[in-house]
Amino acid sequence: MKHRGRLVALAAGTCVLSIYPAFADEYHLTVLRDALLFGLFAVSLDFFWGSTGILSFGHATFFGLGGYVMTLVTMTSGLPAPSVLGLFAAVGAPAALAAIVGYFLLFGGVRGSFFTIVTLALSVIAQQLVISWSSVTGGDTGLLGVPPLALGGYEISGAMATYIVVAVTLIVVLLALRALEQSRWGKILIAIGDNEVRAAALGHNAPARLTLTFVISAAVAGFAGGLYVAIAGVVAPDLIGLLLSTEVIVWVAIGGRGTLLGPVVGAVLVQRAQQEISSMNPSLWPLILGCTFVIIVFVAPDGVMSIAERSRMLLRRRSA
Structure with a gap:
């Protein structure tokens, strides 16, 4: 029943995204597009955190790395299909980094708060490296003039075109990750998260499965980062820093960890609230966000996604 409810919610969300451009102006379409991009980033964290119960506190490292790699590839002249190569690099570089980190940490038995602390340090190191390596990354100011996305010889620019690309990408990724979670692979991950020793006794290679899940999560985050900089046209150290790593955790927690769709809802709600409140009083937003959390x-x-389910269960009990 819970899974069917989430499918219904995903279908409803798809309908809303489909009809929204008919009622929104260009500005609001751009706002929702950017929020959906951050929602895709939040989904990548939820896939690992929600499936395994292990929190990665430096997930912005993969988002920002994807953005910087995408920028450097597309700004290199003479490459065929630079946007396609850039997106592949934006996926491959974070995946390779996650494989290295996962090998040393997850195969080394690092779990729980220790894994969280190490990944937090990874985000701090990555941001300092980006700021220090100014000859390549642009330092504090970042890199401007990132070429727009071009696929099949057509340049994808403008609010409507980029909105469609982001919305379709998000839906496809959500369906793919959901199918993976509902498969035998996802069930084994849940078993590993519940009791890793018991899962290992049943013959499952827990470190290998955790590492591969971490790699997939990082690859999705890198893809979101590459797509973001291609649409925004700029990449900066903020995309790889500790602040964004903290914000994405808040989005997932508010939306609902382990639901995949919940982090998208959380990212959209928080981004929208931040813009409205900051326009009135910029210093008021951190206080409101903390109180809301x-x-x-x-x-x-369990996040806002659980409110509807709890309400439905309460109505059933009252009717019974």
Whole structure:
């Protein structure tokens, strides 16, 4: 019943995304597009955190790395199909980094808060490296003039075209990751998260499965980062820093960890609220975000996606 409800929610969300351009102007279409891109990034974290129960506190490292790699490839002259090569590189570089980190940490038995602390340090190191290597990364100011996305010889620019690309990409990724979670692979991951020793006793190679899940998560984050800089036209150290790593955790927690669709809802809600509140009083936003996070933890610890399900169960009990 829970899985069917999530499929219904995904179908409803797809319908909303389909009809939204008919009612929104260019500005609001751009705002939602950027929020959906960050939602794709949040989905990548939820795929690893929600499936395994292990929190990666430096996930912006993969998002920002994908963005910088995409920028460097597309700004290199003489390459055939630079956008396609850039997206492949934006996926491959974070995946390779996650494979190295996962090999030393996950195969080394690092779990729980220790894994979280190490990945947090990874994000800090990555941001300092980007700022220091100014000859390549542009330092504090980043790199401007990133070429727009071009696929099949056609340049994809403008609010409507980029919105369609982002929305379709997000839906495809959500369906693919959901299918993977519902497969035998996902069930084994849940078993590993519940009791890794027991899963290993049943013959499952827990470190290998955790590492591969971490690699897939990093690859999706890198793809989101590459797509973001191609549409925004700029890449900066903020995309790889600790602040974004913290924000994505908040998006996942508010939306609902382990739901895949919830982090998208959380990212859209938080981004929209941030713009509205910051336009009135910029200093008020961090306070409101912190209070909202605390309230969500107490009222709906499983995120806003669980509120509808709890309400439905309560109505059933009352009707019974």
